Amino acid sequence: MKEIVVISGKGGTGKTSITASLAYLGGKDIVLADCDVDAADMHLLMQPDFGQAKDFYSGLIAEIRQDDCIQCGKCADICRFDAIPVIDGKYIVDPLSCEGCGYCPRVCPTDAIDMLDMNVGKWYVSTIKTGTTMVHAKLGIGADNSGKLVAHVKNEAKRIAEEEDKEIVLVDGSPGVGCPVVSSLSGAKFVVLVTEPTVSGLHDLKRVYELVDKFNIPAGCIINKADLNPQVSAEIESFLKQENIGHIASLPYDENFTAAMTQGKTIVEYDENNLNEILTQSWAKIKQIA
Amino acid sequence: MKIAIASGKGGTGKTTLSTNLAAYLAEKQEVVLVDLDVEEPNSGLFIKAELLREEEKYKMIPQWNPDTCILCGNCQEVCNFHAVLKLGEQIMVFPELCHSCYACSELCPTNSLPMVPQKMGELKHFNSGTLSFIESRLEIGQEQAVPLIRQTNKYVEECFSEQVIKLFDSPPGTSCPVIEATKDADFIILVTEPTPFGLHDLTLAVETMRELKKNFGVVINRHGIGNDEVEKYCSAENIPLLARIPNDRQIAELYSRGELLYKKIPGVKEQLDLLIHHIEGLESAGER
Numbered sequence: 190m191k192e193i194v195v196i197s198g199k200g201g202t203g204k205t206s207i208t209a210s211l212a213y214l215g216g217k218d219i220v221l222a223d224c225d226v227d228a229a230d231m232h233l234l235m236q237p238d239f240g241q242a243k244d245f246y247s248g249l250i251a252e253i254r255q256d257d258c259i260q261c262g263k264c265a266d267i268c269r270f271d272a273i274p275v276i277d278g279k280y281i282v283d284p285l286s287c288e289g290c291g292y293c294p295r296v297c298p299t300d301a302i303d304m305l306d307m308n309v310g311k312w313y314v315s316t317i318k319t320g321t322t323m324v325h326a327k328l329g330i331g332a333d334n335s336g337k338l339v340a341h342v343k344n345e346a347k348r349i350a351e352e353e354d355k356e357i358v359l360v361d362g363s364p365g366v367g368c369p370v371v372s373s374l375s376g377a378k379f380v381v382l383v384t385e386p387t388v389s390g391l392h393d394l395k396r397v398y399e400l401v402d403k404f405n406i407p408a409g410c411i412i413n414k415a416d417l418n419p420q421v422s423a424e425i426e427s428f429l430k431q432e433n434i435g436h437i438a439s440l441p442y443d444e445n446f447t448a449a450m451t452q453g454k455t456i457v458e459y460d461e462n463n464l465n466e467i468l469t470q471s472w473a474k475i476k477q478i479a
Numbered sequence: 480m481k482i483a484i485a486s487g488k489g490g491t492g493k494t495t496l497s498t499n500l501a502a503y504l505a506e507k508q509e510v511v512l513v514d515l516d517v518e519e520p521n522s523g524l525f526i527k528a529e530l531l532r533e534e535e536k537y538k539m540i541p542q543w544n545p546d547t548c549i550l551c552g553n554c555q556e557v558c559n560f561h562a563v564l565k566l567g568e569q570i571m572v573f574p575e576l577c578h579s580c581y582a583c584s585e586l587c588p589t590n591s592l593p594m595v596p597q598k599m600g601e602l603k604h605f606n607s608g609t610l611s612f613i614e615s616r617l618e619i620g621q622e623q624a625v626p627l628i629r630q631t632n633k634y635v636e637e638c639f640s641e642q643v644i645k646l647f648d649s650p651p652g653t654s655c656p657v658i659e660a661t662k663d664a665d666f667i668i669l670v671t672e673p674t675p676f677g678l679h680d681l682t683l684a685v686e687t688m689r690e691l692k693k694n695f696g697v698v699i700n701r702h703g704i705g706n707d708e709v710e711k712y713c714s715a716e717n718i719p720l721l722a723r724i725p726n727d728r729q730i731a732e733l734y735s736r737g738e739l740l741y742k743k744i745p746g747v748k749e750q751l752d753l754l755i756h757h758i759e760g761l762e763s764a765g766e767r
């Protein structure tokens with residue numbers, strides 16, 4: 190089983206649309222994992238049935254039992270996150286500020302503080318329109334995307350792929366260069382970098398590649414909207430050469446990306462011409478290299 | 480006046496709006512633009528200004544003193560993040576896991592884990608006339624954005640007076656970093672695209688803002704593509720639609736070169752005027 194992860198460093202490069210198209214082309218040979226849990230959009234294109242839904246708990250949160258609290262203020266004094274304000278004379282934990290460090294219960298003279306498991310979101314195992322399985326999630330509001338939910342989604346996808354004897358796990362990776370993308374990348378066999386020829390696109394590509402390079406994972410790149418700025422496109426291409434990253438394909442700036450999305454379709458379902466051809470070739474190439 | 484510019488996910492034009500709005504406002508008054516997207520700060524690519532100051536930013540982590548430690552193991556027990564481990568006769572600290580809660584340090588019976596600073600990123604302060612620009616960047620490998628966002632906010636608080644308009648380019652998403660970046664703002668501009676992805680991410684961002692009890696409005700970027708579901712959603716939910724930045728290949732091209740839009744595209748300037756009008760309305764309402 191191979192694990193292929195698609196990442197882009199920044200948003201708006203068309204990563205999810207491209208991943209969805211690859212997933213469509215992969216049909217029943219793949220298991221799909223949407224690890225972009227902050228802004229999980231894949232389900233809008235893949236028609237999942239949300240077959241199984243489960244809560245995900247990660248980390249802790251403090252709660253003060255008012256009946257046992259003697260208002261000594263010790264907890265508020267030691268909390269480094271200003272998470273225990275006094276409201277109407279009562280010490281109350283602000284759930285959005287509490288880091289779950291567990292320090293306050295250790296200083297409370299009356300044992301009035303409980304540490305509770307925190308529900309950070311939901312995760313799903315669904316059957317999608319291609320008949321295969323997708324694992325995806327929804328992060329709760331203000332939850333800490335520590336990468337644990339991402340890791341969980343990915344591991345479930347891997348487990349299912351093994352069980353069902355699927356060749357490939359295709360992962361829509363998280364944005365940024367922090368914890369979640371680290372979780373998306375670990376264990377990957379091949380990384381597809383999606384970028385666009387803008388000054389920020391190139392800048393973010395370099396930054397996220399630093400990370401990929403640290404993991405020592407072979408990578409290939411798809412340049413989306415390549416004709417938007419031929420000069421930056423050329424810069425990207427020379428960066429790819431220099432770092433020995435395969436140039437999988439260049440896609441033109443095309444309003445069909447949005448048009449397909451508006452109909453809830455992947456690009457390869459919607460477009461029968463140029464984009465379809467390039468993406469079909471890209472998928473063949475990726476399967477061959479990975 | 481503190482205004483945060485946020486979006487449910489990246490790539491919706493948040494940075495484009497922040498930089499154009501900042502530069503345009505600066506034609507008439509003092510403005511500071513703060514890039515709080517510390518994992519991927521991009522605003523600086525669009526703002527031409529001179530570097531005034533550079534500061535290294537630190538987070539506090541415990542440092543073990545083997546001479547006084549009695550190997551009681553209390554530190555390992557109190558750390559909820561598994562950032563301190565007792566391995567045989569040694570105490571090991573894993574800085575990337577540490578949340579700087581001070582529990583291990585302050586609860587050590589022999590004071591053998593004093594907190595010491597460790598570099599987590601860099602803050603840069605630029606200036607060009609009436610426009611100031613602050614950018615913080617997380618070191619690669621540092622995983623927690625929130626402490627750096629907090630310190631950057633503090634820096635801005637100390638450096639600029641109440642009168643200066645402050646624009647905060649927030650990180651994307653709805654998780655901790657966004658909350659940290661928006662929780663002190665007087666008003667939040669949510670940027671979205673008129674597409675199914677845009678609408679879905681907007682609804683998450685709106686839920687977050689309502690949870691935080693924030694005053695907010697929506698700006699549609701790339702107006703003209705997709706469909707009108709975002710507009711329908713906003714009117715059904717009674718959310719003010721502040722501006723519609725047109726979709727235009729020329730805009731995409733200017734953006735790709737790191738250029739500001741409002742100077743070249745009259746349609747953008749008009750929309751910024753609408754947005755500013757709304758903000759000024761808020762300000763005078765606040766004074767009353």
Ligand code: SF4
Pocket residue numbers: 250251267268269270271272273282286287288289290291292293294580
């Ligand atoms: S658990 Fe930690 S962060 Fe939460 S309230 Fe207690 S001391 Fe503060």
Ligand code: SF4
Pocket residue numbers: 253257258259260261262263264265280296297298299300301302
């Ligand atoms: S330390 Fe315990 S008793 Fe004192 S204020 Fe906090 S919760 Fe109440």
Ligand code: SF4
Pocket residue numbers: 547548549550551552553554555565570586587588589590591592
């Ligand atoms: S709590 Fe202090 S004395 Fe005890 S093992 Fe840790 S460092 Fe050593």
Ligand code: SF4
Pocket residue numbers: 290540541557558559560561562563576577578579580581582583584
């Ligand atoms: S300061 Fe808190 S998080 Fe850091 S090592 Fe000590 S107990 Fe753990």
